[in-house]
Amino acid sequence: MTLRRDIVSAGIGILVLTVFCGILYPLLITGISQVAFPGNAGGQLVYVNGKLVGSKIIGQNFALQVVKNGKPQVDKNGNPVTVPDPRYFQTRPSATVPPNNAAATTFSNLGPNNVATEQAIAANIKAYLALEKPYDAGLTVAKVPVDAANSSASGIDPDISIANADIQAYRVAAVRHVPMSIVLGLISQYTVGRGLGFSGEPGVDVLELNLALDRMAGARA
Amino acid sequence: MTFLGWLTIFLFVAILTALAMPLGRYMAAVYAGERTFLDPLFLTPERLFYRIMRVDPKREMDWKAYAKSLLIFSLFGWLLLYFILRTQTLWNWTGLNPQHFHSAPWNVTFNTTSSFVTNTNWQYYGGETTMSYFSQMAGLTVQNFLSAGVGIAVAVALIRGIIGRSGRSIGNFWFDLIRTVLWVLTPIAFVVALILVFQGSIQNFSHYVNFSGPTGLANQLAMGPVASQEAIKELGTNGGGFFNTNSAHPFENPTGFTNLVEMLSVLIIPAALVFMYGRMVGNRRQGYAIYATMMVMFLGAVCVAYIAEAHGSPAQHAAGLHTQAIAGSAGGNMEGKEQRFGIAGSALFDVVTTVTSCGAVNSAIESFTGIGGAVPMGNLSASEVIFGGVGTGLYSILLYVLLAVFLGGLMVGRTPEYLGKKIEAREIKLVAIGLLITPLAALFATALATASHLGRQSISAAAAGSPQGFSESLYAYLSQANNNGSAFAGYTGFIQPTAGSVGSHGITFANLLGGGVMLFARFAPILFALAVAGTLAGKRVSPAGLGTMRTDNATFVVLLIGVIVLVGALTFFPALLLGPIVQGLTSHLYG
Numbered sequence: 181m182t183l184r185r186d187i188v189s190a191g192i193g194i195l196v197l198t199v200f201c202g203i204l205y206p207l208l209i210t211g212i213s214q215v216a217f218p219g220n221a222g223g224q225l226v227y228v229n230g231k232l233v234g235s236k237i238i239g240q241n242f243a244l245q246v247v248k249n250g251k252p253q254v255d256k257n258g259n260p261v262t263v264p265d266p267r268y269f270q271t272r273p274s275a276t277v278p279p280n281n282a283a284a285t286t287f288s289n290l291g292p293n294n295v296a297t298e299q300a301i302a303a304n305i306k307a308y309l310a311l312e313k314p315y316d317a318g319l320t321v322a323k324v325p326v327d328a329a330n331s332s333a334s335g336i337d338p339d340i341s342i343a344n345a346d347i348q349a350y351r352v353a354a355v356r357h358v359p360m361s362i363v364l365g366l367i368s369q370y371t372v373g374r375g376l377g378f379s380g381e382p383g384v385d386v387l388e389l390n391l392a393l394d395r396m397a398g399a400r401a
Numbered sequence: 402m403t404f405l406g407w408l409t410i411f412l413f414v415a416i417l418t419a420l421a422m423p424l425g426r427y428m429a430a431v432y433a434g435e436r437t438f439l440d441p442l443f444l445t446p447e448r449l450f451y452r453i454m455r456v457d458p459k460r461e462m463d464w465k466a467y468a469k470s471l472l473i474f475s476l477f478g479w480l481l482l483y484f485i486l487r488t489q490t491l492w493n494w495t496g497l498n499p500q501h502f503h504s505a506p507w508n509v510t511f512n513t514t515s516s517f518v519t520n521t522n523w524q525y526y527g528g529e530t531t532m533s534y535f536s537q538m539a540g541l542t543v544q545n546f547l548s549a550g551v552g553i554a555v556a557v558a559l560i561r562g563i564i565g566r567s568g569r570s571i572g573n574f575w576f577d578l579i580r581t582v583l584w585v586l587t588p589i590a591f592v593v594a595l596i597l598v599f600q601g602s603i604q605n606f607s608h609y610v611n612f613s614g615p616t617g618l619a620n621q622l623a624m625g626p627v628a629s630q631e632a633i634k635e636l637g638t639n640g641g642g643f644f645n646t647n648s649a650h651p652f653e654n655p656t657g658f659t660n661l662v663e664m665l666s667v668l669i670i671p672a673a674l675v676f677m678y679g680r681m682v683g684n685r686r687q688g689y690a691i692y693a694t695m696m697v698m699f700l701g702a703v704c705v706a707y708i709a710e711a712h713g714s715p716a717q718h719a720a721g722l723h724t725q726a727i728a729g730s731a732g733g734n735m736e737g738k739e740q741r742f743g744i745a746g747s748a749l750f751d752v753v754t755t756v757t758s759c760g761a762v763n764s765a766i767e768s769f770t771g772i773g774g775a776v777p778m779g780n781l782s783a784s785e786v787i788f789g790g791v792g793t794g795l796y797s798i799l800l801y802v803l804l805a806v807f808l809g810g811l812m813v814g815r816t817p818e819y820l821g822k823k824i825e826a827r828e829i830k831l832v833a834i835g836l837l838i839t840p841l842a843a844l845f846a847t848a849l850a851t852a853s854h855l856g857r858q859s860i861s862a863a864a865a866g867s868p869q870g871f872s873e874s875l876y877a878y879l880s881q882a883n884n885n886g887s888a889f890a891g892y893t894g895f896i897q898p899t900a901g902s903v904g905s906h907g908i909t910f911a912n913l914l915g916g917g918v919m920l921f922a923r924f925a926p927i928l929f930a931l932a933v934a935g936t937l938a939g940k941r942v943s944p945a946g947l948g949t950m951r952t953d954n955a956t957f958v959v960l961l962i963g964v965i966v967l968v969g970a971l972t973f974f975p976a977l978l979l980g981p982i983v984q985g986l987t988s989h990l991y992g
Contacts, residue, residue: 343729380657381743
């Protein structure tokens with residue numbers, strides 16, 4: 181008798197609680213968010229000349245598609261072959277395929293004591309030095325900041341460390357023919373501080389920094 | 402390591418304690434049916450729920466009736482969730498499957514369903530490539546509330562058993578469940594969700610957004626109702642991420658501030674329950690003693706993890722990286738960590754979510770150093786009693802308290818008693834079995850998984866044949882048995898070549914073994930905890946005498962920590978040696 185009562189209560193209960201917790205609650209949060217913080221709720225999308233170029237808080241790959249004989253090159257899995265665009269600050273290494281894929285995030289899952297990890301880090305260091313050393317002659321392996329050599333967790337980390345940005349500044353300033361002081365000024369302008377002044381580490385928002393550089397170039401042209 | 406890193410840890414503990422004490426007082430009132438400031442908002446919906454569900458919240462239940470209601474309710478939750486997840490495309494008419502994702506295969510869905518109903522939130526699937534918004538909301542979010550509610554209900558029932566003054570009643574399951582959802586989970590989740598959106602979490606039902614960056618590369622942004630799920634995922638110590646990279650994803654955890662808010666959300670209820678316990682048993686010092694026990698073990702874990710991660714990994718050093726803090730970079734093992742959280746924010750988050758049964762991650766645990774990775778495994782080895790999951794942590798540590806009282810009684814040669822109730826053979830048998838179920842399930846499943854070809858196919862290619870591969874397997878079953886849900890995420894049970902599950906298949910062995918372990922290690926201990934509640938409820942209270950061992954002083958705290966560490970170490974040390982510890986002790990690279 182009580183078993184039947186339990187079955188009725190549980191059966192009805194799970195349905196009404198699904199409506200309450202699974203429909204009403206998310207709808208209420210969505211409604212309030214869309215009114216109070218529409219930009220945030222929508223993903224802080226950034227437009228340039230009316231064209232969507234990304235989200236302020238999602239890291240992306242500032243690289244150029246390699247074109248050979250008029251054809252965009254793809255690797256054996258069909259993903260585009262790219263080279264870093266020297267005009268732009270570069271985000272952290274990413275384990276997603278292709279890099280910084282914001283629709284399929286993944287960790288690198290590389291263990292602390294594995295040869296594969298050492299190889300991946302060494303490859304990242306090599307690529308970083310190849311890109312930056314021509315503009316920063318004093319740069320050595322020992323001076324490469326860890327965030328530039330280790331892949332991020334999300335694969336779409338929007339930020340790089342200040343040390344990393346300062347190194348890349350040499351290249352960006354030289355390639356864009358902009359005074360170093362202006363580039364450094366933009367870096368500090370787009371540095372996001374710690375939460376409440378203590379939680380986490382400061383980071384430079386790469387998309388915002390790059391777009392600011394583009395705007396400057398557009399204004400001068 | 403940095404000064405601000407240590408300050409973060411210190412301030413976190415201070416804020417947590419300051420918030421948990423008043424919440425504990427409030428929750429004590431909620432479960433006693435006393436007046437609270439939210440009554441005007443929730444009394445009417447509460448009555449409505451009872452009427453629709455045809456329950457009488459005043460009906461007293463003995464432990465068997467309580468367990469029966471709980472099990473039947475969980476069974477219905479399981480069936481509905483499995484149905485929703487397997488019929489994902491049927492719900493396209495709601496507009497909440499904009500990417501037209503197909504359901505994951507039956508074996509992965511079995512694992513996922515068992516995972517969310519048991520408050521584990523182990524995920525073999527990647528959220529943004531598998532789940533529709535409808536599945537995330539009406540399926541997964543619902544169990545984030547309800548599995549948390551069930552856990553808290555059991556804790557409240559056990560407390561009622563301890564304080565029961567004769568009789569067999571341990572309360573009413575429906576009353577405890579509905580009150581938890583309405584008075585505790587909903588209002589806090591509401592506030593946390595809005596803080597998250599205010600800081601940059603997304604909350605929408607849009608299609609995924611296509612865009613081309615400044616250099617012309619095409620990319621796509623996953624969207625969804627993230628903040629509402631994120632809030633209850635932390636608050637209910639569930640931990641199942643909306644996205645594959647969980648709380649590392651900037652849309653789930655956008656800033657250093659949200660990182661702090663999310664960590665507080667994870668621990669606030671488990672911490673408050675301890676203070677609530679002290680009030681309900683009428684001696685707040687009993688609660689403080691348990692809080693001190695938990696906090697000592699928590700801080701120990703945090704310090705070890707932070708120091709280990711700040712030091713960096715052998716692979717980094719072999720590649721020539723310098724991992725000390727320099728101007729503009731805090732250094733450390735940044736493999737699989739986000740810049741905005743840094744080492745301290747990642748190590749702290751990791752400990753917060755593995756001492757509890759939360760299992761959310763804001764960094765890749767698999768990439769932690771050997772010792773850094775041994776910390777979450779050690780936390781899991783302690784059977785989730787250092788704060789633990791919402792409810793589960795309190796009822797599990799109370800079983801340990803009874804065990805410690807029993808051992809203390811043996812030492813001084815007196816009949817052990819706790820809060821005036823004699824602890825006798827029947828209780829100790831139930832406690833012992835209840836505490837050993839989870840470790841046994843974890844070790845048995847790990848042995849099975851590492852000894853068989855079927856199990857080894859889940860190990861990631863990079864880790865195969867190295868201690869890391871063993872760590873992956875051990876972590877997988879430790880996590881699922883403890884209903885935690887965090888992972889050495891290279892361990893896989895789901896092969897998904899393209900987003901949307903077309904052409905995907907699950908690894909049946911890993912999915913079924915894991916699912917079975919989660920269900921068994923969730924509901925068997927619940928039955929034992931309720932049985933203990935039932936036998937204690939009927940015992941008469943005798944006044945404390947001179948020879949009564951006190952359970953609210955520092956001596957008892959030390960004894961309790963000793964018992965927890967001893968049981969965990971004796972059970973798991975050999976296994977931990979083979980994986981994380983051997984890696985932590987060497988700078989050798991494997992593979």
